[in-house]
Amino acid sequence: MKIILLTELRGKGGEGDVIDVAQGYAENYLFPNRMALPATKGNLKQLEERRHNIAKREEKRIADAEAIRDQIDGKAVEIRDVRVGDEGQLFGSVTATMVADAIKEQLGVEVDRRRVMLNRAIKVSGQHPVAISLYRTISATVNALVGVTAEELAAEEAEEAEEVVEEAAEAEETVEE
Secondary structure (H helix, E strand, O other): OEEEEOOOEOOOEOOOOEEEOOHHHHHHHHOOOOOEEEOOHHHHHHHHHHHHHHHHHHHHHHHHHHHHHHHHOOOEEEEOOOOEOHHHEEEEEEOHHHHHHHHHHHHOOOOOHHHEEOOOOEEEOEEEEEEEEEEOOEEEEEEEEEOOOHHHHHHHHHHHHHHHHHHHHHHHHHHHO
């Protein structure tokens, strides 16, 4: 069944796109939730008249998404509301809502939790890159610090770098002998 999308539908298209979907999906979900209209001659004619307005809204959405990306891309947020057990294992896991709340609280940017892309549950403490899908192809990556602070993580990395240097010096000494 051909329909006209009234909102963005992830994986299908954006506002004003004419797409094919299953009839039951359209009649039972998209139409009642006012996410789409049937692609009749009258609706297609109205769509052509509204194309200019849709293009303006699309430009604004892209500009907003890029501005948010510039604000949060590459930044680190601390996830504080977790209990960490022995050897860095968490009691429970970090959710997309927790990441979205941390971004809002620490970076001052509101991100919808459904836009936080956790490939798998975070169940250990440390630094974890988390992708945020802002709009269509625009995305950002935030580093979630789970159960550690930025200072602790920097000290730990410096300690590991020091160990590597010491191991390299020891290996060099054994080669010379």
